[in-house]
Amino acid sequence: MELLRPCRTSIAALLFAALPLAGEAASLSTMQKTVIIFKPDAVEAGRVGAILSRFEGAQLRIAAMKMVQLDEQILREHYAHLVSRPFFGEIADFMRETPVVVAVLEGENAVDRVREMAGPTDSAAAPKGSIRGDFGTNKMRNMLHASDTEESARVEVDRFFSPGEVF
Numbered sequence: 001m002e003l004l005r006p007c008r009t010s011i012a013a014l015l016f017a018a019l020p021l022a023g024e025a026a027s028l029s030t031m032q033k034t035v036i037i038f039k040p041d042a043v044e045a046g047r048v049g050a051i052l053s054r055f056e057g058a059q060l061r062i063a064a065m066k067m068v069q070l071d072e073q074i075l076r077e078h079y080a081h082l083v084s085r086p087f088f089g090e091i092a093d094f095m096r097e098t099p100v101v102v103a104v105l106e107g108e109n110a111v112d113r114v115r116e117m118a119g120p121t122d123s124a125a126a127p128k129g130s131i132r133g134d135f136g137t138n139k140m141r142n143m144l145h146a147s148d149t150e151e152s153a154r155v156e157v158d159r160f161f162s163p164g165e166v167f
């Protein structure tokens, strides 16, 4: 028995040493919800299904989805950071060309992963393999909106959905 003691001690020491690593790994991976909007160019081109299947294939679960006609008021809220820019009117017109499909996706690190899959704002500069790079046209007609932070995702879920519509 005496002989086992040092051995037990070293196992315990190893476990304690590993604890911070386990904590670190857990903090790198968070279950999140994020909002996407299939913009009128995606709806018009019949790309909603193709884009959605990329997300489902990446283990992002549909937690909510509906088709809505956006109006000036909700667009002023949603694009508040762009309202004073000269091209805001053009964006608002574009976003009202057809109804859009709004969805909530849920998965590990969903906010950053969905932004990564969407690609940068300018479709012409977006890499092939990204949604905007494969399907988008330019800076404005870029197929998809995706929440940029966990906090804006929370605000956007509440902007577009009532609690009973999110599953």
Ligand code: ADP
Residues within 6 Å of the ligand: 079, 082, 087, 091, 120, 121, 139, 140, 141, 142, 144, 145, 146, 148
């Ligand atoms: P992102 O959608 O990549 O987060 P922003 O929040 O900056 O980009 O812009 C919101 C949307 O407004 C863009 O997705 C795009 O449709 C449009 N937009 C942004 N900048 C421009 C621009 N310079 N010219 C035309 N449209 C733009």
